[in-house]
Amino acid sequence: QKEVEQDPGPLSVPEGAIVSLNCTYSNSAFQYFMWYRQYSRKGPELLMYTYSSGNKEDGRFTAQVDKSSKYISLFIRDSQPSDSATYLCAPNQGSNYKLTFGKGTLLTVNP
């Protein structure tokens, strides 16, 4: 079983839709959970950072972590064409320097 699994998509939605992006992981030691957004041919940028289980909201973005099922989600409300990018999940133990990344989900929001 891979340490982090993420559906690569591509995912195409109309503007204004609610988007759900998901990852599963196998390492129960993960306790820090990050989502990065990467525009085409650019470096990833940190979008959301959460610790342990629960929800965190930032504007139109909500990160959700369920450690019991090893499932993490990113929700985007009122999606905009500027949200079109690849979204990478990155769960982390917090005890070493090797951050694990999912392969990324390519999202396109159509105007």
Added chain:
Amino acid sequence: DGGITQSPKYLFRKEGQNVTLSCEQNLNHDAMYWYRQDPGQGLRLIYYSQIVNDFQKGDIAEGYSVSREKKESFPLTVTSAQKNPTAFYLCASSIGGRGEKLFFGSGTQLSVL
């Protein structure tokens, strides 16, 4: 503005040639990293450095070398031993390294002539 600068943006390598990718940061971060990104493969760690004059191999270090002589700089050399170097290379830094948030540069696309 604080950030990470990678250069060049595009780089071409001839057969048997070593090439060096530059990474400079002015964030005063201790830790720096090099990742390789291939289509459909996600990010794979090549090397990382916790402090000056120290670095560790990541998951795919074969065919690559690094140095960390200054806190601000972490260049990556792609040697002729790396038989499949075509990829998008990303440099990143973090304050401390252990589970810290990574800040990325804008990347270098390396292609083989």
